Amino acid sequence: MTASSPLSLSKLIVSVVDDDPAMREALVDLLDSAGFSALAFDSGKAFMLSGAAERSHVVITDIQMPGCSGLDILQTLSTTLHPSPPVIVITALTDQALEQQAIKQGCYVFLSKPFDPVTLLSHLNDVAERL
DSSP: OOTTOSSOGGGOEEEEEOSOHHHHHHHHHHHHHTTOEEEEESSHHHHHHHTGGGTOSEEEEESOOSSSOHHHHHHHHHHHSSSOOOEEEEESOOOHHHHHHHHHTTOSEEEESSOOHHHHHHHHHHHHHHO
């Protein structure tokens, strides 16, 4: 990120939505160590009810969660917030149709688990530079 960017990394709010506690904690630790401000949610419902969607600059969500899936989050954000924050979808599922559906719904990035943390941070830095 360049010094002329209007939004510093520490002010970039990244919401992490994942029902797997280990993955959620690992993502939050990665984001914190990289200088981002991370918010963590154990379900799509908890995220949507929290009001964090309106404050988030980026949302990282697992795609397969009970109740409110990552695709549900993606659809809700794209229809209720204008502009909606970029959504990075992560999944252990290797389903091309699922990836195409997420991209069709406006997914910013689709990453398969396990993913390279450097790649994720690169995408977040790209978002920060555009804000």
